[in-house]
Amino acid sequence: MSEICDTRPPLPLGLARRGYTGTIQHLAAGGATSSLPDVELESRLIELGFVEGARVEILHEGIVGRDPIAVRVDNITVAVRRREAMAVIVA
Amino acid sequence: MESPLLHLALVGTPNSGKTSLFNALTGSRQKVANYPGVTVERKEGGFVTPQGRQISLVDLPGTYSLRGRSPDEEITRDFVLGRATGEVLPDLVLCVADSTNLRLTIRLLLELKSTGRPLALVLNMFDIAKRRGVTVDVAGLSQALGVPVVTSIAVRKGGTDDLLQLTDHLLARAEAATGDRANTWRPLTVPELRATQREADRIIAATVSLPERPDTWTARIDSVALHPVGGLLILLAILFVMFQGVFAWAQPLMQLLSAAFDALGQLVHDQLPEGLLQSFLQNGVISGVGSVIVFLPQIIIIFLFILLLEDFGYMARAAFLMDRIMGGAGLHGRAFIPLLSSFACAIPGIMATRVIDNRRDRLTTILIAPLMTCSARIPVYTLIISAFIPPTKVWGLINLQGLVMFGLYAAGIVSALLVSFLVKFFLMRDYQPAPFMLELPDYKLPRLRGIAIGVYTRAKMFLQRAGTTIFAMMVLIWFLASFPQPPEAATEPAINYSLAAMIGQAIAPLLTPVGFNWQIAVALVPGMAAREVAVAALGTVYAIEGGKEAAEQIGQVLASKWSLATALALLAWYIFAPQCASTLAVIRRETGSWRWMAVTFVYMFALAYAAAFATYHIAVAMGAG
Numbered sequence: 001m002s003e004i005c006d007t008r009p010p011l012p013l014g015l016a017r018r019g020y021t022g023t024i025q026h027l028a029a030g031g032a033t034s035s036l037p038d039v040e041l042e043s044r045l046i047e048l049g050f051v052e053g054a055r056v057e058i059l060h061e062g063i064v065g066r067d068p069i070a071v072r073v074d075n076i077t078v079a080v081r082r083r084e085a086m087a088v089i090v091a
Numbered sequence: 092m093e094s095p096l097l098h099l100a101l102v103g104t105p106n107s108g109k110t111s112l113f114n115a116l117t118g119s120r121q122k123v124a125n126y127p128g129v130t131v132e133r134k135e136g137g138f139v140t141p142q143g144r145q146i147s148l149v150d151l152p153g154t155y156s157l158r159g160r161s162p163d164e165e166i167t168r169d170f171v172l173g174r175a176t177g178e179v180l181p182d183l184v185l186c187v188a189d190s191t192n193l194r195l196t197i198r199l200l201l202e203l204k205s206t207g208r209p210l211a212l213v214l215n216m217f218d219i220a221k222r223r224g225v226t227v228d229v230a231g232l233s234q235a236l237g238v239p240v241v242t243s244i245a246v247r248k249g250g251t252d253d254l255l256q257l258t259d260h261l262l263a264r265a266e267a268a269t270g271d272r273a274n275t276w277r278p279l280t281v282p283e284l285r286a287t288q289r290e291a292d293r294i295i296a297a298t299v300s301l302p303e304r305p306d307t308w309t310a311r312i313d314s315v316a317l318h319p320v321g322g323l324l325i326l327l328a329i330l331f332v333m334f335q336g337v338f339a340w341a342q343p344l345m346q347l348l349s350a351a352f353d354a355l356g357q358l359v360h361d362q363l364p365e366g367l368l369q370s371f372l373q374n375g376v377i378s379g380v381g382s383v384i385v386f387l388p389q390i391i392i393i394f395l396f397i398l399l400l401e402d403f404g405y406m407a408r409a410a411f412l413m414d415r416i417m418g419g420a421g422l423h424g425r426a427f428i429p430l431l432s433s434f435a436c437a438i439p440g441i442m443a444t445r446v447i448d449n450r451r452d453r454l455t456t457i458l459i460a461p462l463m464t465c466s467a468r469i470p471v472y473t474l475i476i477s478a479f480i481p482p483t484k485v486w487g488l489i490n491l492q493g494l495v496m497f498g499l500y501a502a503g504i505v506s507a508l509l510v511s512f513l514v515k516f517f518l519m520r521d522y523q524p525a526p527f528m529l530e531l532p533d534y535k536l537p538r539l540r541g542i543a544i545g546v547y548t549r550a551k552m553f554l555q556r557a558g559t560t561i562f563a564m565m566v567l568i569w570f571l572a573s574f575p576q577p578p579e580a581a582t583e584p585a586i587n588y589s590l591a592a593m594i595g596q597a598i599a600p601l602l603t604p605v606g607f608n609w610q611i612a613v614a615l616v617p618g619m620a621a622r623e624v625a626v627a628a629l630g631t632v633y634a635i636e637g638g639k640e641a642a643e644q645i646g647q648v649l650a651s652k653w654s655l656a657t658a659l660a661l662l663a664w665y666i667f668a669p670q671c672a673s674t675l676a677v678i679r680r681e682t683g684s685w686r687w688m689a690v691t692f693v694y695m696f697a698l699a700y701a702a703a704f705a706t707y708h709i710a711v712a713m714g715a716g
Contacts, residue, residue, distance in 0.1 A: 044160075060313065062414060063319035
């Protein structure tokens with residue numbers, strides 16, 4: 001795991017801005033206001049590679065409300081809306 | 092002895108290069124059931140292995156797991172588990188991975204192992220991975236996974252030789268083995284899912300070494316293509332070039348085809364004696380079918396663009412850019428691709444909605460897809476615009492005909508957004524937006540062979556339709572327009588005594604309020620089978636009424652017989668009219684209910700009637716009657 005972000009407090013990925021880099025601490029589907037049930041949201045995030053320890057970087061933001069975001073998760077790029085990204089806690 | 096047919100299935104995550112591997116293995120020997128969207132429909136092809144085994148290969152829709160959360164992914168799950176009706180359990184499952192991006196596929200493979208099916212992992216696009224500095228310990232990976240692993244380069248000649256050899260080897264082993272391994276698959280719980288991903292990551296860490304830097308080209312292109320403002324401008328520019336291509340580049344080819352059919356008709360006319368057979372061949376068959384086949388270049392061009400963008404990896408970006416913008420109208424970002432495809436034809440568009448996992452989002456997209464101006468409307472629009480709208484310049488540089496065409500497209504899009512908004516507002520108020528989660532694949536140079544095969548399959552389908560449905564309709568119309576024959580001492584044109592005239596006059600009172608005459612009414616009836624038939628039908632009706640000259644210059648005939656108000660009303664009608672039996676049939680199939688098909692038909696019909704009514708009366712009031 002990356003050591004550089006030890007000093008930063010954990011934060012939901014849904015609040016991070018473009019250019020943010022960090023490491024996934026844990027998933028908290030209950031913290032997101034997604035229309036999906038928690039279990040389903042968590043399963044989908046894991047299937048797209050959002051697992052503990054993965055390095056993330058926000059590469060791009062959409063034009064309306066900076067949403068959705070394009071996130072680099074280790075070596076793939078995934079587009080998610082901020083509302084679902086709230087379930088990913090990073091630091 | 093004829094060897095038995097063995098069944099292979101390709102499974103993999105989206106963008107793993109399954110389709111190009113499928114193309115490499117089967118070439119053009121493909122059967123696409125009904126109408127295809129890329130990997131949305133069941134694609135089957137055949138090939139023979141080096142040892143002479145007959146193989147039937149199925150390309151299954153991309154999926155990240157076997158949970159089956161969308162109709163698309165359910166197909167894959169049911170096929171692999173042997174639950175699909177009318178399908179056999181596959182003799183061998185090939186799990187296809189993009190070698191540059193193994194994480195998610197290895198996890199899927201670990202899940203697939205529990206199905207008990209003979210399984211192999213294919214590391215596809217191995218050349219690209221090598222070039223990027225990815226090194227894979229193939230033997231070690233195979234040992235760690237407990238599954239045979241083979242590399243392949245689908246786009247290179249000989250790039251699948253190892254895969255073919257392994258296939259023979261595995262099938263021989265499967266034939267020798269007695270009894271199937273048990274299927275122990277069940278949906279994974281979250282902790283299990285997490286555990287399999289960890290296991291996959293552990294195996295990858297031990298056997299694969301990734302380069303320090305990611306693909307720089309994708310990052311560079313995305314810095315422009317996904318820029319909030321620049322990205323949208325690029326998207327608009329791409330759409331503009333696409334429609335420019337459909338209208339401008341196709342013209343010379345279309346004129347050539349049109350001239351060829353005219354010449355053929357003339358040849359038949361000269362060779363045969365005056366009479367029914369001559370009229371049938373020239374007016375019924377050649378001019379009828381020809382007037383539809385003329386649109387082949389436009390259909391090829393629009394599919395070419397869509398397939399190129401899909402293959403390049405741009406379509407996912409378009410969905411990303413449009414997600415929130417379409418969200419304003421109650422549409423999901425993923426609806427962008429189906430709606431864009433609907434500009435070619437609503438049928439592949441509606442089928443492509445299977446990638447939308449939320450039922451409500453999918454339904455809204457299906458309802459509005461037929462409002463996108465499909466290529467079958469182009470013949471009708473082109474004919475009427477060229478007959479009634481002068482090619483003058485507006486503000487010195489914009490062609491008025493082009494402007495009207497653009498306006499018709501815009502009207503379709505705007506009304507689609509409005510309908511979607513109203514559906515969201517009235518029918519589904521308590522609705523929560525479904526998530527938008529989509530992998531943005533690395534850009535790849537489009538594979539020309541795959542594109543060529545894709546365009547070829549679609550062109551073939553169009554021609555088959557022209558050869559069957561449209562041909563049958565044309566024969567029917569010619570018959571209705573030619574019988575009964577006029578009496579000896581007839582003074583009026585022959586068609587006025589025909590069945591077509593009787594039918595037209597029977598419906599005409601319904602259509603008089605919107606400014607349509609009985610000839611239009613006749614053309615609209617077979618136009619229910621397919622929109623473009625209406626043009627041919629008008630041609631036939633006026634040709635039999637007016638003789639050979641009329642058939643050749645249908646546009647001029649219309650200009651002399653219709654008022655401008657009628658022409659404009661017909662254009663407005665065509666933006667909305669649900670005149671395509673195949674689209675309605677696909678809606679019935681994809682929604683699984685007659686109700687939604689009926690809803691689509693009724694709302695579109697109502698819009699068409701209202702739009703034509705309003706257009707006609709406004710035009711008359713402005714003096715165009």
